[in-house]
Amino acid sequence: HRQQMQLSGLWQSARMVRTVPTLLFVFLGGAMISFGVNGLAGWAPTYMARELSIPIDQVAILLAKWGLPFGVAGTLVGGFLADTLRHRLPAGRTLVAGTGILLGAALIMYLITLRDLNAFLPVFALAFFFLSWYVGPLTAVIFDVVPSAIGSTVVGAYFLFIHMAGDALAFPLVGLLSDSFGLPRAMFILPAVAFFGGLVVLGGAFTVR
Numbered sequence: 001h002r003q004q005m006q007l008s009g010l011w012q013s014a015r016m017v018r019t020v021p022t023l024l025f026v027f028l029g030g031a032m033i034s035f036g037v038n039g040l041a042g043w044a045p046t047y048m049a050r051e052l053s054i055p056i057d058q059v060a061i062l063l064a065k066w067g068l069p070f071g072v073a074g075t076l077v078g079g080f081l082a083d084t085l086r087h088r089l090p091a092g093r094t095l096v097a098g099t100g101i102l103l104g105a106a107l108i109m110y111l112i113t114l115r116d117l118n119a120f121l122p123v124f125a126l127a128f129f130f131l132s133w134y135v136g137p138l139t140a141v142i143f144d145v146v147p148s149a150i151g152s153t154v155v156g157a158y159f160l161f162i163h164m165a166g167d168a169l170a171f172p173l174v175g176l177l178s179d180s181f182g183l184p185r186a187m188f189i190l191p192a193v194a195f196f197g198g199l200v201v202l203g204g205a206f207t208v209r
Helices: 002-019 021-051 056-086 092-111 117-131 135-145 148-181 183-187 189-206
Strands: none
Touching (some): 021 056, 021 092, 021 117, 021 148, 021 183, 021 189, 056 092, 056 117, 056 135, 092 117, 092 135, 092 189, 148 183, 183 189
16 A cells, blocks of 8 residues: 555656646756756866866865855855745746856856966856755755645655756766867866756746746
8 A cells, every 4th residue: 555655656746747837947957957067066076187287186175175165155045045036036946046057157168268277266166156056946946836745756756857867967978078079178068058957947937836
């Protein structure tokens, strides 16, 4: 009986994703964002070591020093802005998430052109600050548009989907493109996909009820 209830919940969750327009935008946009953001996090150490000629142990220290605090700050600020705007606009959370991704992805595109470490690190930190805005709001949007009884199941399906369709593809694809075009050119695909993911999320703002 318990298994039947679990299967019923999964089926109801899958049907909910197909029939609620906001979820389609969130799932698709979330996968594209995961492709870009997590792909960047995975390839950043290799990129910095190769292109900026930094020893790999120093790369880890720099990423922890600059990326971690600004990423945490971005997550908190993004959540606060999203909740604040949500009181005024039903789509406040999607607007904040999408806007943060657009700003962060644009900064990453510029970042890939930099070779001066003194300029690279502040831009890197600011980019990850904006790219972290989406973390809380997109998950909260799911709870906004589905019944509470299956909210956790839908969120679980969301995380499974964005990682399988997002960063699981980003890591090998960038490596494959790097072999043919070089790492800097290959890296451009990551912020580009994330940028379009931000646009998809913003498109979902028109469907939130």
